[in-house]
Amino acid sequence: MINEIDFTNCKTLLGKAYNGANGKKIAVEYNGIQYMLKFPPSGERKPTDLSYTNSCISEHIASSIYNILGVKAHETILGTYNVGEKTKVVCACRDFTQDGCKLFDFCSIKNTILDSDTGGTGTELEDILDTIEKQKYVSPDILTEHFWEVFVIDAFLGNFDRHNGNWGFLYNDNINESTIAPVYDCGSCLLPQADERVMNEVLTNTNALNARIYQFPTSAIKENGKKINYYDFLARAEYDGCSEAVRRIVPRIDIQRIFDFIDNVPYISELQREFYKKYIASRYELIMLPALEIVQAEEQTLTLTM
Secondary structure (H helix, E strand, O other): OOOOOOOOOOOOOOOOOOOOOOOOOEEEEEEEEEEEEOOOOOOOOOOOOOOHHHHHHHHHHHHHHHHHHOOOOEEEEEEEEEOOOEEEEEEEEEEEOOOOOOOHHHHHOOOOOOOOOOOOOOHHHHHHHHHHHHHOOOOHHHHHHHHHHHHHHHHHHHHOOOOOOOOEEEEEEOOEEEOOEEEOOOOOOOOOOOHHHHHHHHHHHHHHHHHHHOOOOOOOOOOOOOOOOHHHHHHHHOHHHHHHHHHHHHHHOHHHHHHHHOOOOOOOOOOHHHHHHHHHHHHHHHHHHHHHHHHHHHHHHHHHHO
């Protein structure tokens, strides 16, 4: 039986608060460890049986897949929390700042680049890469590698909202050192607003599935003012850093291991389970494998011409 956890009676930590627009958040202590509880958005979204829970499910599944692929993300646990007469599915995210480190998001770091013509929220790709080269917190080479690995995995998981405010650095005042923060805020992966109708369409209608592979979701990152289409961008293979990340990440994708993980995710229906498997497998086959083949073909051509 899949383990289910009720966080309702956990100690609430009043000295910690979190910002962000997608759902309410509180700090709790669970098994002696500090967690941020993320609650599903409610009220402003259409009332379906699934829509209010999916962002928390997406957060847990996507974050766990990041860790499976060897790119460190925050640790997450799904559970429930009683709010009045309602029981809500929540995602507990282990607080990686509890050891005294400060989280500086990339938006804040981008604002320190004084010779940039854009502010911290600007998501033009060239501007982001320029900031990565100029920032002083982490080695630019290491940060560039991380940026492209996150981009590639977001392409795999269909993340439409990886903006400058939801990735960044941990700064330790005691030793004056910075490290890259674990990947967090993955609730916009895996079509979090899909309801039962959409899930059934994706499972039974090839056109509905292909639209969600080739057309949307797009990245929050832009080229020339237009949000990047993941399939088109990876197929062009124009950025060496991205091609290198494809070469590293795609061979690590073990679809059966991911399926086994999804089979043990609590609080989801069989329809949801089958939907996540179909969506993930399709993005792997239709986006990630072709991207790897393109990179490998270009590498082989380069080798033959040398």
